Amino acid sequence: xxxxxxxxxxxxxxxxxxxxxLRTTKSKILKASVQDFCKKTLxxxxxxxxxxxxxxxxxxxxxxxxxxxNAEEILRKRFSKNxxxxxxxxx
Numbered sequence: 553x554x555x556x557x558x559x560x561x562x563x564x565x566x567x568x569x570x571x572x573x574l575r576t577t578k579s580k581i582l583k584a585s586v587q588d589f590c591k592k593t594l595x596x597x598x599x600x601x602x603x604x605x606x607x608x609x610x611x612x613x614x615x616x617x618x619x620x621x622n623a624e625e626i627l628r629k630r631f632s633k634n635x636x637x638x639x640x641x642x643x
Contacts, residue, residue, distance in 0.1 A: 557582070
């Protein structure tokens with residue numbers, strides 16, 4: 553199916569140079585590029601929220617294995633330390 557695309561000068565020059573380097577047609581490069589882009593985009597859209605951040609989960613260890621269980625207690629201690637420090641006069 554014929555499709556018409558308008559390219560800026562920089563993109564057209566890049567396409568021409570790539571076609572020459574690979575000794576292929578601009579059409580083949582455009583077809584492959586569109587296919588790659590569309591497949592990648594559709595794969596990203598299918599990902600669940602966990603998949604998007606899975607590389608970040610479990611990478612760091614705080615050294616304190618009970619953060620979820622004792623979260624309230626830990627936060628209260630930290631906030632009380634900050635309020636005590638905030639009330640001290642500098643010497």
